[in-house]
Structures are given as C-alpha cells and as structure tokens.
Amino acid sequence: MKKRDFEEMHEVLNMPGSRRQMLKQSAVGFGYLALASMLSGESLQAAAGPRASSDSMTHFPARAKRVIFLFMKGGPSQVDTFDYKPKLQADTGKELPFDKPRVQFAPTGNLLASPWKFKQYGESGKHVSELFPHVAECVDDICFLNSCHGTNPAHGGAALKLHTGSDNFVRPSMGAWVNYGLGSENNNLPGFITICPTLAHGGVKNWSSAFLPAACAGTPLGNASLSSEEARVQFIENLKLSRKSQRVQLDMIRQMNQDLLNRTGPESALEARTASFELAFRMQSEMPDAVDLTQESAATHHLYGLDETETADFGRQCLMARRFCERGVRFVQITHSNTRVQWDQHGELRKEHPINAKEVDKPISGLLKDLKQRGLLEDTLVVWGGEFGRTPTVQGGGNDGRDHNPEGFTMWMAGGGVKPGISYGATDDYGFYAVENKVHVHDMHATLLHLMGLDHLKLTYRYAGRDFRLTDVAGNVVHDIIA
Template identity: 45%
Template structure:
C-alpha cells in the first residue's frame, strides 16, 4: 500500500502497520476532543490559530510594543537615584561592579566616574511614581502604567540584545514574539495582517533588521508586515499600471490552480502559506489605504498626539496609526524608534529622544482608554537594555555619556490585564544591580503570553527534531504584575 506523507515522500506500509498507525491517530484525536471538552475556557477563533488556544481566558486581545531601540537610560527617565549627586565623579566601587563584564567601549577606561542625571524628577499621580522632567506627558498617565524596574538580560551589545528581546534567543533565526502570537492565536481581522510593523523615519541609531519581525521556522504567513510612510504603505501591494482588480482576481485564480498542482505533488505546507499571503494581499488592496488615510481624524486627536502626528512616519504619527490598526483588531503592532544609544553627549541626545516620543506614547494610552480599548490592549514601552551609572568618556558639569548595561533596566506596560499605577522591582542606589524582584527577559515574555491566555510552555513548534518555544526552556510568569 503506497501512501504519501506530509512532505510528499512515497512510503510503503504493510496492512498491519497501516492499521496500527491509523488506530493510534484516531485514538489521539478522540483523546484530544475529550480533553478539550473538559477545558473550562472554550475559545471561539474563526480566523486561524491553533486548536485549544487560548489555553485559558485571556486578559488581552491586542498588543502594541513601543520599542525604543538603542537602550534608553533609566537614569534620565524613570529610575530616580538621588544619592548619586553626592557621588559625582567618584570611581564606581569594585563592590558594586563585582567584576561584571564591560563592553569594549569602556573596558579600557582608567576610571569609571559616576554621572548623576542632569534632569530633575518629581512624583506624579496617586501612585506617586517618579518621572523625569523630560517626560511631562507620560507623567500625566502614570496611574495607568505598570513599571518594571528590575528587568535584566545577559546580552551586552545591541544586535544580540535586540534579537534576544524579540525572539527569545541572541542568535538570528528564531520566530519573533509577534509571529508566535500570530501562529498560536490567529487573526482578529481577515482583511489586515495579524502582525504589523512601523518604524519612525529619520530616527538614526542602530540598524533594524527584518528578522526582528520574521517568522523564523514558523509558516511564512506569520511574519510581520512592514507599513511605510510613503504613498504605498505596503510595498508592491497595488496593481501595476494598466492592471485592474478583475485582472488580479483572475491571476490569483490561475495561480491557485498551479499551486494546488504543486501541493498535490510535493505536499509542501509552505505552498498553503504562499496562497494565504497572496489572498491577504488581495484583500489588503482595499483595507490598507482606508486605514492609512488620516483625513477623517478630528483636530483634537492630532492635538492630543502632538504636531508631529500630522507628519507621516514620525513616532507620533505611527502611534496614531497604531491606534487605528488596534481599533480594527490587528492583534500585534510593533513600533520601532531608534536613536537611544547615547555613548556621548547624552543630556542633549536623550532630551531630543524624549521630546520625539513622550507625547505620542501618552496620547496612545489616553486614546485607547477613551475608546474602551485599553482594557484588553497591552501597551509596552522600553528597549533592549539600560545604561551605566558611570560616564563613558570624560565627565563634565554639562556633558557625559553612558555605556550599555544589561544588569538592570526599566520598562513600562499599560492595559491588557496588568496592574495600573504599580511599580515592581528595585535596583540599588546606583541602578547597577537589582536588589528586589528580578525579571529576566524570558520571564517578561512568559508574562506577556500569559496575559493572552497562552501557557508559554505549551505553545511549541517542532523544528529539526526538537520542539521550540519563545521562552526556550526558561521563564516564569510574574504574577505580581497581573491585575
């Protein structure tokens, strides 16, 4: 008896082996249905996703990640350290450093002079959260925010650190978190991608690579789709000149027939993924121009996001576009804003970065809340690591720089089932080491997945003989962050 396996390889089975394999498969299906019937939460997911997911009732349906590429300094943003002023210029004590690794950019410095922030801090809201004067708009929404001041990673340089934060591994090739979400949970809108990527234009800094929103070894329909700020938000989406929608429809029909032939011959699952992408592109020809059109936004919304919001491709404009995408139930929206890597001239550089991102970030929180979307939309703000307490290079009264620091850094979340007006974790007086409630990046990922009703240990994909997951073999849910 000749059968064709999933990959189109002809194999021969005798009658006994065929009946054994068939009975085991039928038994497994029956057991799966019985177990599913006993699960307290039943998900209704008509647009893809894996059977049985979410594993339990989710707190969040959508996510927007405002990724600040380059590593924002915690000293000039949210981790207030008043004792540093009395230590200005002193060398970092060995008892604090504890022999920890330095980058090659400051490892050869003869001294590591402590550099207090030049900017003032105040407490805001009922939560009395400390916020820098550089972030006045964020200060207005602190009671919606859940600060995590004790994040840490092992990666000390940008490329492995940012890759690790997006994929759970420092080496390229793993699926991004957005791709895992798309694969496991499926789509909430059949006419828009499940996973959309936006980049601030002209923000400079460290380069970003498409693999950060790539699907890795997952089917290709789960990779992120990048929107641009030009006249064509999605490249190559529009019909060529002289080509109309009816022509495209006929072409896709013929293409489907050819792909069906290929699929029946080879059984390659990527053929289905390719078909899915072509069909999505066809539907996006009408949905994308509509969502990218800002002409229907009232003036008071533009005013809330700030003057940059009228300039497509800026961080503020992308925050407004993200709100429109979330409103249309795009599940995962990833914003990138580069330029936070201030090894020199940090006081002026971070002031400009905060000015470019502060109002848009706060406006997104306010806008989602007034539309009733914040409750089930998770908003995340932060970068791949923090900065050092010591100055890289010469310290003066008005200037200093900070090197990379993976041992502790600050991020915030809002909405989506996290505790509002809450601060978790604590660093020492020099924000060099964590003294309470450490949160590894794997723990952060596990907690995010939990908010979406996903057990991070059970969402896996078999690749090259091994089952992989976003958190690899690590991570635990930080339950104290949950509302």
C-alpha cells in the same frame, strides 16, 4: 543537453506516476524532503499559517487581545527617565562602591548624576524625569518594571534577546509567536505588523518567523531610515487591473496550482505562496483605509503630536498602531530609531537624550489616552522599552555619556490586564544592577504571553528534533503585576 531534450525530461519527471512523484512518496524521498526543509521561510510548515482566531485557542482566559510594542532602539537611560536614584544624585563624581560587571561593553568611570530633575506624579506618586512630562500624566495607568535585566551588552545580541528570546540563534520573534498562537482577528490584514523597523542589529530577524510558518512573520511598513509618512505597503493598488480582473487571475492561478498539487501531492511552499497572493488581494480593500490618517480629527492629530515637527514622525506611527488594533491586528510594533541620534548616548547625553524623549513623549501619552477613552486599553497591552539601559557611571572623558547596561533597566506595561499605577522591582541605590524582584527578558515574555491567554510552557513548535518556545528553557510569569 539540447533545449528539446531538457524539456522532454522535465515533462517526464512531472508526469503522474513519474520517478519524481515516486521518490517523494517513498522512503528514498528523504533527500527531497531535506531539500524542501532547507527552503527556510517556505518550509514544509509554511502553509500552515497562524492558528485561527478563537477564544478556545487560549490556554486560559486572556486579559489582552492585542499588543503594541514601543521599541526604543539604542537603550534609554533608566536613571534619567523612570528610575529615580537620590543616592546617585548625592554621590555624583564618586567611585562606584561595588564591583562593576565582569563583562562590559566599554570601560566607565565614576558615578554621574542625572542632569534632569524628577517629580512625583499621580496618585501613585511615581517619580518621573522632566524628560517625559506627557507620559508622567499617565503614570496611574502604567506598571513600571524597574528591575529588568538581560544577558548581552551589545546592541545586536540584546535586541535579538528582547525580540526573540535568543541572542545567538535565529529564533521566531515574540510577535510571530503571538501570531502563531492566536492568529489574526481580521483576515484582510496581517496578524503582525511592524512600522518603521530598524534594519540594523538583527534587522529582519527581529520580526521574522524563523522556523514558524512563514505567515506568522511581521509585515514591515517602511523602515527606520524612512519617514513614517512613507511607511506604506508597496504596490497596494493595481493600476492596470480591476479588482474583478485580479480575482479572475487569482482564481486561475489557484486552479493551476491545485491541479499541480493533485498530481504531485501536498507542497507546503506552493500552498504558502497561494495564501500570500490571497492575503495581498484582500489587503487592497482594507490597508489603504487603515493607514489613511486624514480620517482622524484635528484634535486627534494634536493629541498624537502630528501638528508639531519634533513629534509628527513617531506620532504617525502611534496613531497607525491604534488604527491597526481597532481593525484586529494582533501584534503591532513601532520603533523609535532616530538614525541621527537614537538612544545610544555614549557621549552628548545632555544634548541627545532630550531630543529622543521630545520625539516620543507626547505621541506615547496620546496613544495611552486615546486607547483609554476608546475603551481599548482594557484589552490592549502596551509595552515600552529598549534592548537595555545605561550605566549610572560615566563613559568617556567629557563627563557626558553612559555605556550600555543590561544588568538593570526599566521597561513598562500598560493596559491588557496589568496592575496600573505601580512600580515593580528595584535596582540598587545607583541603578546599576536589578536586585529586588528581578524580571529577566524571559520573564517579560512569559508574562506577555500569559496576559494573552497563552502558557509559555505549552506554546511550543517542533523543529529540528526538539520543541521550541519563546522562553526557551527559562521564564517565569510575574503574577504580582497582573490585576
């Protein structure tokens, strides 16, 4: 086909009343609709975006307005951090007196005591490992969930389960669900931001919107292979055009797009692109200020550990999270994923778990203390945890490692309407299985949504012929931990 013939055909097909328009508006246009639905992140619902922020959008009064999720990639060991097991200490080297899980990631041997001492802290008397001396100072503000459990012993599946509620299908992340249900409190910033996210074990799927409107997805700042100093929105400043010139340019683009829509009818993918242009323009006025940590005092930098080599990287993430929350971002995730070590100690437990804990302990404590003194902890839900825990039995021949363990592990919550200074649920005497007041990942999700004023049974989205939700067909709110 000659170029001129192609151009003429293209012009005819796009004329008002053309064959293309007729197909889109008639019964035989189903093929076109199917094609449009295959455009994934730019699907027919993409332009809908998050719901407008309003108290009337909640199913009941919310206890929390925003979430900070502290993701410890790799799986911290519960029996070496927040789940003290005297029996494990006493029986180290002995065989586990009951059956191990039918499905294991790798074979393990006998019981291995924690190499670290535990002490009681606060009025609650919570036992905390010497790995976390700073977080230990905050135990009376924390609700420890010592009976969490999941379904997958592999990093990829377990990380997806934690983030999306599914370990084998692409589903929207919990941040996307919160963003969809509540919207943003600040139209100049995204409703969901993820700082230095990992690109492994699910990668972008851990913060994607999947079939939810594209605007609900997390906006990544940097990634786990970069320093948090490099966690910025790229091209946030236009060095060639002034704001006034950009505004004129965007107005022209919007008018051109609207003229096209007037001729062809609604086109959600195009509308979504237009909305993304507008958000990017508005972000220029607020994002640089939000990530400018030079505005913070030296005392605040010290509180978060920005003046120490080991803690500066994660401290910057925590401080940015607080600044985003102050500015109305609904869901902020920060990831500790030391690319050299991580929390995945199949070996060298004694060497590497202290490195990880050192990097996050002071920054997390600083975040909790800072939120509290600013009056933000009351309506900010802070969630800490990894994709699973570790076995109390030893892995490898060096007597210095633990395998993956989704059967029982610890997560914790603080602020946002949870009871402070309590430990909920329990694992067995050795910390292998959750046995008392068990909290499945779906239960954690249901409880998080409940604290945000959302009924997990009602927060649904119609896709592929069925109603989907974060908790799928499971999940119970853990009412006992709600203040």
